[in-house]
Amino acid sequence: MIRFAALVSVFVVAVAVRWPSCGESFWVDELHSAWCIAGTLGQVGERAAIGNQQPAYFIALYLWRHLVPASLVAVYGIEATLRATSVLMTSLSAAWLVAIVSGTGIRSRAWRPPSRNPSSDAARGGRFSPTRNTLVGGIAAGLAFALQRDAIFFGTELRPYAAIMLITTAALALARHLTLTGYSIEAETPGNTLPIGSDAASRNPASPEFVQPRGCWGRAALHGLVMFAAAVHVTSLIVLAPQLMVFAIYDLWRHRAHAPSRRAIGITHVAAGVIWIVGAVLWIWSHGELWQSRDNWNSFAITQGWGDLWRMWPWGALVIVPVVGWAVAARLGASISWLRRGAFQEPRDDSGRRRDLLMAGLVLAGVIGSTVVCYLLSAYAGVPLWHRRYLVASLPLLCAVMGWFIGATRCFSQSATLVVQIAMASACLALLLTAQGALATWGRGVSQLARRGEDWRSAVAWVRDAADDDDQVWIDAGLIEQNTQPTLVADPKVEEYLRYVTAGPYRLGERVHCVAAGRDAIAAWLAPSAPDDSGHSSTDLIASQSRFLITRRQSHRFNRLPVGIKGYRFGRVTVLTRR
Structure with missing residues (x-):
């Protein structure tokens, strides 16, 4: 019930900070979106293509425009009515991040329904409920995405980027689920289920040759989600393709100890990779003119210097402060525990925290790698890609990283852990709001955080x-x-x-x-x-x-x-x- 209240609260906050920016006049890029849906359904694809856009988002927008009652348009205006799509998508992403970071994790790769005996669940592997600590990290992640300046700008814009952030959040949720679940060895002994890749599973003589591939469809769905994001806007692959590669490599490594599982997972990823290659070749063949006209984008999608890497995202609030806070708290907690008990003891069954940190590290590595590669391509290869809109899929990922590090912070007691996590979350959000000028804007009595300025x-x-x-x-x-x-x-x-x-x-x-x-x-x-x-x-x-x-x-x-x-x-x- 507490977690549901947190989800709803973050959703409401996200809508509240975005709605005041929805009544402003469309700017020139948004007017292209409005023009695409101003004609017939058959004209949507053609009008999107002439503006170098893909039709999927605009077809959905066309349907929204014709499903919304005229009375709502008369009350709120055409601008707010259409921008509400982006508001709802990014607000849903913010609430979803709370669930992902704090959520219904599964401790072992082999799922088992929870029993009434907690010690039995700890031994077998099963579901665990979000604690107060993980919930603090989830709320922090959701609020960071709800309040971040670029998430607000693109979350109140009539363009495909809000959809990209929602699809990214969905892909993150699925990837998170797949790292916590997996293939189960159906042992000859009824009810005997062991985590794949564990030493116990590899040594278990009762494990048969056959492995039931329960996770193949999930991995195929993950590839499908990223392909869908590419169909909405192909530049989303700048961020999502490296993330998918990192996940596939880790997925194979995690199941390296069990050959049938490794083989099934490898076939799934390789088959998807073949589809990716064929799709990429067809797309390049059909969009060759874009490369010939790439100089047109040099006016706004080029780098100005290495400082652009730091200015791209709020690295301080979303990465540096939570990582440093987690490291300092871990060291202090270990020292205090040693002084009080004579020796430091790891908390019992701390696998959930370790997996959060591993997931955060993998996601962060993918985001940093894609950002640096994009910068190098723009600065030295003449590829005009350096713009936040092309890297916007990084935002929900970075907010999740912040939440995982906060949720993984531990101290010498539960109460101390809760206090430290709340302090870390407050510091991150305060730094975020101060750096982007939101607190100063609200202090002047202005509620509109996103401005286009083209009336x-x-x-x-x-x-x-x-x-x-x-x-x-x-x-x-x-x-x-x-x-x-x-x-x-x-x-x-x-x-x-x-x-x-x-x-x-x-x-x-x-x-x-x-x-x-x-x-x-x-x-x-x-x-x-x-x-x-x-x-x-x-x-x-x-x-x-x-x-x-x-x-x-x-x-x-x-x-x-x-x-x-x-x-x-x-x-x-x-x-x-x-x-």
Whole structure:
């Protein structure tokens, strides 16, 4: 009951800190998501693909949009209604982390139902209930994810990254379950079940040749979850693929003492590996143009220096403080126990704590490895991958690592352990909130922790009210795809894509004519290009006919606008108008 209350409380906290950020205007990336679902179901995949996205998330979003009652949209607005999907997914992830870190662990690899005799369960292996100590670590992990700045930002954004974090949490839960359970040797003696890989099992003469592969489907499901994450957004593999490799290696090593189990597990992972290789080859073959156009992403997905590694995630609050706290507490606890008893004695049946530490170490190694490799590829191989959105699957993993180290902390007594764990959790959360400025924001009476700053809603509404019939409006959304297009975009499909910011929930209406601009839109609109043989260029003529330009780019030209042109700011969106 206490654990259920903790799950619900963390879920409520996660929703509460995210909801105030849901009413803000969509920013340009979110407007692409809204545009994808603004047409028919058949258009969803095509519109997602032209924006270099995969369709799975947008199809689900389309279904959500058409299942939500219009009355809710009228009350909360289209922004909050659609962003609620990300809020719910990340809030569920936060609550799920409480269950994973504190949860219904299984001490032995071979599951047995619990008996009424605790000593019998300890001897055979069975379920154990979460203690106060592990629950503190679980609550800390859930609250850290609920309150972390990037988890809030992506958890209130109409993009696939909240789904990636939820899938990562599900994969972590399954991997955790598989490390605590496994294959059972059905001995000839009824009811005799031993942990695979244990010395007792390897020496047991009653163990038959046949091993029932109860865990094969679970391991296949783990590969399937990661494949599903790749189908939602392929960049999730930057984090999840190394995690899967680490799990497979550890899985084989853990069952090394029993050949049938090792063989069954190896076949499962190898078969999944073949599917991975085939899928990777097909994906690379069908997306070769992305590699050719990778320079387009260099404006925001490149490294600035080795300090980027430290600034990527809150390593101090999520890793350094809990690891150091655990190590110091372990050393002090051992010293105090030795002074009080004359010799240090390990707690009885401490396998659960050791497995928590092992799991935390494996997950942390995978996260650090993927982060460093991603940095090196971006810095030295010219692969523009260095952005939090591409590594966002690391967040629930790091929060779980923090919770496991806190939950594994032990002192010389139960009460001292509880006090130390609460102190560690409080220190980690306080450092997290202070470093990201959340406490200062709340101190000013501001509840909105995630801000985009692009008020497209107000900008489009202002132009819609100010424009006359048949006025021409240039749209300069500042998309990376504009860099390869001339100022006057010739391809109608590309032109439609480049003006999606006014084709979704924020529309200018049928009275005006919208034109999507390519590169150099501001310069062309303000200072027409050189004339051709007739004395006027086509860009010059069209620009002079346009009364409005809506852009999210920043330009030094805005400081001194030509006579007859005025500028209006709506956050980071600027509207230029000429008389």
